[in-house]
Amino acid sequence: MSKTVRNHTITRVLLVLAGSLLVAGSANAAWEVNMPVGVTDVSQKVFDLHMLIFWVCVVIAVGVFGAMIYCMVAFRKSKGAVPATFSHSTTAEIVWTIVPVLILVAMAVPAAQVLVEIEDTRDTEMTVKITGYQWKWQYEYVGEDVSFYSNLAAGSNRTRQLRSGIDPFQEDNYLLDVDRPLVVPADTKIRYLITSNDVLHAWWMPDFAVKKDAIPGFINEGWFKVNEPGIYRGQCAELCGKDHGFMPVVVRVLPKEEFAVWLAAEQGGEAMASATITQ
Amino acid sequence: MSATTTHDEHHHDDHGPAKGIMRWITTTNHKDIGTLYLFFALAMLFVGGSMSLVIRAELFQPGLQFVNPDFFNQMTTMHALIMVFGMIMPAFVGFANWMVPMMIGAPDMALPRLNNWSFWILPFAGTMLLSTLFMDGGGPASGWTLYPPLVLQTGNALPFAIFSVHLLGISSIMGAINIIVTIMNMRAPGMSLLKMPLFVWTWLITAYLLIAVMPVLAGGVTMLLTDGFFGTSFFQAAGGGDPVLFQHIFWFFGHPEVYIIILPAFGIVSQIIPTFSRKPLFGHDSMVYATASIAFLSFIVWAHHMFTVGMPLAGQLFFMLSTMLIAVPTGVKVFNWTATMWRGSLSFETPMLFALAFLFLFTIGGFSGLMVAIAPADFQYHDSYFVVAHFHYVLVPGALFGAIAGAYFWLPKWTGHMYNETLGKVHFWLSAIFVNLTFFPQHFVGLAGMPRRIPDYATQFADFNAISSVGAFGFGFSQLLLVYIVIQCVRGGEKATAQVWEGADGLEWTVPSPAPYHTFEEAPTVR
Numbered sequence: 001m002s003k004t005v006r007n008h009t010i011t012r013v014l015l016v017l018a019g020s021l022l023v024a025g026s027a028n029a030a031w032e033v034n035m036p037v038g039v040t041d042v043s044q045k046v047f048d049l050h051m052l053i054f055w056v057c058v059v060i061a062v063g064v065f066g067a068m069i070y071c072m073v074a075f076r077k078s079k080g081a082v083p084a085t086f087s088h089s090t091t092a093e094i095v096w097t098i099v100p101v102l103i104l105v106a107m108a109v110p111a112a113q114v115l116v117e118i119e120d121t122r123d124t125e126m127t128v129k130i131t132g133y134q135w136k137w138q139y140e141y142v143g144e145d146v147s148f149y150s151n152l153a154a155g156s157n158r159t160r161q162l163r164s165g166i167d168p169f170q171e172d173n174y175l176l177d178v179d180r181p182l183v184v185p186a187d188t189k190i191r192y193l194i195t196s197n198d199v200l201h202a203w204w205m206p207d208f209a210v211k212k213d214a215i216p217g218f219i220n221e222g223w224f225k226v227n228e229p230g231i232y233r234g235q236c237a238e239l240c241g242k243d244h245g246f247m248p249v250v251v252r253v254l255p256k257e258e259f260a261v262w263l264a265a266e267q268g269g270e271a272m273a274s275a276t277i278t279q
Numbered sequence: 280m281s282a283t284t285t286h287d288e289h290h291h292d293d294h295g296p297a298k299g300i301m302r303w304i305t306t307t308n309h310k311d312i313g314t315l316y317l318f319f320a321l322a323m324l325f326v327g328g329s330m331s332l333v334i335r336a337e338l339f340q341p342g343l344q345f346v347n348p349d350f351f352n353q354m355t356t357m358h359a360l361i362m363v364f365g366m367i368m369p370a371f372v373g374f375a376n377w378m379v380p381m382m383i384g385a386p387d388m389a390l391p392r393l394n395n396w397s398f399w400i401l402p403f404a405g406t407m408l409l410s411t412l413f414m415d416g417g418g419p420a421s422g423w424t425l426y427p428p429l430v431l432q433t434g435n436a437l438p439f440a441i442f443s444v445h446l447l448g449i450s451s452i453m454g455a456i457n458i459i460v461t462i463m464n465m466r467a468p469g470m471s472l473l474k475m476p477l478f479v480w481t482w483l484i485t486a487y488l489l490i491a492v493m494p495v496l497a498g499g500v501t502m503l504l505t506d507g508f509f510g511t512s513f514f515q516a517a518g519g520g521d522p523v524l525f526q527h528i529f530w531f532f533g534h535p536e537v538y539i540i541i542l543p544a545f546g547i548v549s550q551i552i553p554t555f556s557r558k559p560l561f562g563h564d565s566m567v568y569a570t571a572s573i574a575f576l577s578f579i580v581w582a583h584h585m586f587t588v589g590m591p592l593a594g595q596l597f598f599m600l601s602t603m604l605i606a607v608p609t610g611v612k613v614f615n616w617t618a619t620m621w622r623g624s625l626s627f628e629t630p631m632l633f634a635l636a637f638l639f640l641f642t643i644g645g646f647s648g649l650m651v652a653i654a655p656a657d658f659q660y661h662d663s664y665f666v667v668a669h670f671h672y673v674l675v676p677g678a679l680f681g682a683i684a685g686a687y688f689w690l691p692k693w694t695g696h697m698y699n700e701t702l703g704k705v706h707f708w709l710s711a712i713f714v715n716l717t718f719f720p721q722h723f724v725g726l727a728g729m730p731r732r733i734p735d736y737a738t739q740f741a742d743f744n745a746i747s748s749v750g751a752f753g754f755g756f757s758q759l760l761l762v763y764i765v766i767q768c769v770r771g772g773e774k775a776t777a778q779v780w781e782g783a784d785g786l787e788w789t790v791p792s793p794a795p796y797h798t799f800e801e802a803p804t805v806r
Contacts, residue, residue, distance in 0.1 A: 029739060030738070030739045030740075030741065030742050031723075031742055031743070032723065032726075032727035032739060033722075033723040033726065033727070034723075034726050034727070035659055035726040035727075036727075036728070045655075046655050046656055046658065046659060049653060049655060049656050050650070050653075050656045050659070053649065053650050053653055053656065054650065057646040057649060057650065060646075061642070061643070061646060064613060064614070064617065064642065065639060065642075067617050067621070068617055068620065068635070068638060068639065071617065071620035071621055071623070071625065072620070072625060072627075072635065075556075075620065075621070075622055075623050075624060075625050076624075076625050076626070077557070077624040077625060077626045078626070081622075081623070081624040081625070082624060083556065083557040083558045083622070083623045083624040084558060084621075084622040084623070085558070085559075086561075086622075087558070087559035087560065087561055087562070087563065088561060088562050088563070088564070088565070089561075089562070089618075092562075092614075092618065093562055093565045093611065096610065096611060096614045097607060097611060100606060100607050100610050101607055104603045104604070104606060104607070107603070107653070108599070108600060108603060111599065111653045111654065111655060111656070112596060112599075114655040115592065115595055115596065115599070115654050115655045116592065118655055118658070119592040119595075159342065160342065160343055160735055161343065162343045162344075162346075162347050163343070163344060164342070164343070166342075167342075168341040168342045168735075168738055169341070169738050169741075171738075173737070174341065174737055174738050175341075175735065175736065175737045176737050198428065199428045199429040199432070200426055200428070200429060200522060202587060202662060204662075204728075204730065206659060206728045209655075209658055209659055210658070211587050211658045211659065211661060211662070212587055212589065213587050213588045213589060215521075215522055215523060215588065215589065216428060216515075216516060216522065217515070217516020217517060217521070217522075218516060218521070218523075218589070220588075220589035221589075234728065235728070235730045235733075236730065237587075237661065237662040237663070237730045238662055239352070239421065239422050239426070239429065239662075239731075239732040240429060241349075241352075241420075241429060241432065242347070242348040242349040242352065242420075243348060244348075244352075244730075244732060244733060245348065245730070245732075245733030245734055245735055245736070246348075246735075
């Protein structure tokens with residue numbers, strides 16, 4: 001295959017791959033190439049921002065790589081090309097400095113807008129406190145007297161042992177399942193406070209576009225508002241020791257009424273448990 | 280300076296260099312020291328590379344097959360420390376030693392004995408670092424970024440790891456001082472600063488970056504040491520400190536560090552593309568200003584590595600905007616390299632193939648870099664494989680290909696022989712194909728939600744991880760071909776002329792190949 005045909009084939013393959021990025025698939029699909037759109041307004045905006053930047057890069061890449069490939073094809077010594085002697089152009093330098101700045105400004109404006117929205121933690125309707133441990137999460141419903149740990153599910157934990165011989169493909173939601181997920185209501189602006197009991201961790205929920213570091217001795221704050229009930233899965237996103245890869249984040253989002261029922265049951269359950277202990 | 284250049288010193292060359300191992304231990308000759316650095320870097324490429332193959336073997340399939348998670352973390356940590364401090368930085372210092380004096384018409388570096396020490400610290404520090412793998416508690420497993428509090432859970436290895444980082448830093452600082460003093464004081468008459476070749480310029484700027492930031496890293500790791508052993512609380516809230524302080528200190532070093540790594544590669548590519556385009560570098564002065572702008576901006580972007588720590592909005596906005604700005608001078612350089620090729624007369628020998636792959640693939644790394652600069656989007660990318668893909672694109676087909684291109688470019692000058700061009704091309708195509716197979720799929724798994732620094736992953740990430748692992752093994756084994764080509768070239772081959780390449784231009788191409796042990800003992804005049 002000549003270099004020209006090879007270069008064109010490569011370009012075509014890359015364009016197909018790039019095109020496939022138009023579609024954000026579900027989180028559980030193999031061969032997934034893109035970020036999830038997610039289930040919050042913020043995650044949709046983050047996805048849109050990501051795609052905007054991506055396409056800007058693709059357009060610039062087509063232009064720049066196109067010029068390079070053209071040079072490699074049209075100006076070959078073996079085809080008799082005679083080199084020109086020019087070696088500078090102040091106009092060109094100015095143009096290809098100013099135009100990129102303008103493109104960057106165009107990208108920075110929507111980016112700043114999304115950032116401002118993400119950092120606006122006013123008017124939240126409830127607060128959950130998230131604490132990272134080596135190697136599990138603890139969730140507490142502030143003011144509701146409900147708190148519990150969230151560990152890697154037993155099935156995944158068995159399968160992941162070194163040379164366990166168990167096939168991970170037979171394990172549902174391998175490494176993305178916990179014994180007790182965080183349960184929250186949909187359509188509710190929820191504030192989260194996050195800290196750590198030991199080392200740095202990070203709580204990452206791709207479907208909410210939320211990632212925040214858990215820092216011992218400090219409390220970070222953020223929010224999310226989920227539009228769609230369901231179960232959403234993420235992982236710890238800051239190296240925290242040997243089981244960093246084995247402390248997933250699972251959030252079960254219930255319709256508001258169902259959440260109220262769930263919370264009452266938890267509180268009742270806890271009251272009964274502590275009453276039993278004091279007897 | 281003038282005292283040594285006024286009369287014929289050729290009778291000193293009759294002795295030639297010393298014989299045997301003592302030649303290499305005591306040499307103060309910039310060519311010998313360059314060779315030492317380059318061979319050391321080549322060896323470290325395989326040490327760091329085999330660690331990456333342990334990583335990719337484990338990640339070939341979901342489930343844990345080969346190593347326990349703690350050892351896996353030691354591998355990711357050491358892989359990066361070895362590649363950054365033991366491989367890529369020494370490689371470029373090797374190029375600086377060999378080429379900077381010749382390119383400016385100087386007889387050697389300004390401080391030849393300091394030069395010898397700068398090198399010999401490295402094998403000692405590297406051995407000490409590698410020995411930590413065998414200590415109680417194993418080697419550091421905190422990632423090369425050494426974040427507390429986790430890093431303070433390292434066992435006996437911690438002080439040794441910190442000490443080796445200090446020594447590696449001292450070697451770099453001494454080398455940087457040498458380079459600045461040489462360039463500022465020993466240029467041949469007529470070689471004004473703006474007449475210097477780009478490779479010399481990029482190293483001059485890199486040297487200033489090194490002096491500015493390596494001491495900051497030293498300060499940071501010393502604070503880790505005192506927190507660990509002497510009761511300080513720099514990074515512990517209980518004592519009034521903050522783990523995030525370390526991140527600021529580390530990345531204030533860490534961001535300029537990545538420009539320290541890439542700038543010499545920019546310089547090498549700026550020598551190669553004009554040569555094989557048979558046309559001068561387009562916008563030479565503009566390239567100098569762009570490099571200086573990149574270096575300046577590199578000091579004010581560090582917290583883009585920290586967008587998720589809980590930074591105030593104003594901080595996130597500032598670092599997002601300053602980071603996006605770096606795309607401008609970087610883009611200027613890419614455009615200038617392309618304009619150099621435009622209406623040139625191109626040939627595609629191995630150095631040019633690697634330089635062109637650099638141009639393409641470093642630019643792809645630059646695009647993913649622009650994406651991660653966007654702070655709200657970075658909340659999804661940070662600490663995922665998308666970032667791993669980004670920095671491996673700029674480091675491997677970026678910096679490493681730049682170094683390999685330079686090796687092929689200057690091997691005939693160093694050895695007096697042409698390397699085997701057919702084998703060089705085979706090495707190129709294997710490397711280019713496998714490097715993309717290794718790192719391109721990592722963009723996908725990162726976007727799909729796979730975190731970094733994990734030894735095992737959810738099953739939806741399996742297919743791309745398998746491809747990446749195949750690519751990694753292919754890439755790793757392909758580099759054995761480079762060793763063969765280099766050694767074959769050192770031992771013999773078609774005789775190389777002084778100019779070597781038809782389009783080659785610069786003082787180094789005016790001396791014979793191989794370059795005599797002492798060159799420019801009498802300063803040339805530069806018009």
